[in-house]
Amino acid sequence: MPDDANGAMGFEGRRVVSGRSGEVLRAHDEVSSGSGEAAGDDLEHTGETRNQKLQRNVGELLQELRVAQAGVQILFGFLLSVVFTDRFHEASGFEKVLHLLAVLLTVAATALLIAPAAWHRLLFRTGRRDEILRVGNRVVLVGFGCLAAAITVTVALIAKVVFGPVAMGLVGGLAVLLFGLLWFAVPGMLSGDRMRRGGH
Numbered sequence: 374m375p376d377d378a379n380g381a382m383g384f385e386g387r388r389v390v391s392g393r394s395g396e397v398l399r400a401h402d403e404v405s406s407g408s409g410e411a412a413g414d415d416l417e418h419t420g421e422t423r424n425q426k427l428q429r430n431v432g433e434l435l436q437e438l439r440v441a442q443a444g445v446q447i448l449f450g451f452l453l454s455v456v457f458t459d460r461f462h463e464a465s466g467f468e469k470v471l472h473l474l475a476v477l478l479t480v481a482a483t484a485l486l487i488a489p490a491a492w493h494r495l496l497f498r499t500g501r502r503d504e505i506l507r508v509g510n511r512v513v514l515v516g517f518g519c520l521a522a523a524i525t526v527t528v529a530l531i532a533k534v535v536f537g538p539v540a541m542g543l544v545g546g547l548a549v550l551l552f553g554l555l556w557f558a559v560p561g562m563l564s565g566d567r568m569r570r571g572g573h
Contacts, residue, residue, distance in 0.1 A: 427502040441486050449479045471530040478523035485516030521552035
């Protein structure tokens with residue numbers, strides 16, 4: 374009998390312990406589930422956290438700017454070198470004004486397209502990636518507009534010098550159409566397409 378009593382008490386004890394362990398495990402699961410939901414709120418569709426997505430987007434922005442800056446540097450070098458040629462001194466006042474306008478637009482594009490890289494270098498330790506990305510995106514779009522305008526004025530000036538004012542108008546209009554379509558209209562159409570598909 375003592376052995377049976379001890380066995381029964383041992384069984385009851387194990388059941389109590391098991392019951393308490395189950396309660397603890399359930400409580401732990403509830404906490405873990407809550408934490409998982411909170412973490413899930415911070416996860417994007419790509420499986421990244423918000424901070425990881427910001428890091429990736431800033432890196433992609435800076436990588437894109439390297440491509441644009443190469444074009445700006447080539448154009449800026451060309452415009453500066455033209456000033457020191459004999460032909461430039463024989464140019465009309467209108468042609469010199471167009472050249473100066475192209476230079477100023479290129480300077481503006483240079484400043485705007487390099488600004489996000491400078492901000493990232495100065496602020497990357499302060500955790501301001503969100504602001505860098507938001508403001509930097511707008512600044513870069515304005516920089517692209519200045520770059521497109523600078524290239525348009527430059528090719529129009531070249532057409533004016535080589536073929537005359539009619540060619541300047543045609544080439545300038547074609548450049549405006551090309552940049553407006555490829556750089557701004559097409560992305561707008563793609564964005565609208567995606568929004569319509571998302572609505573369905």
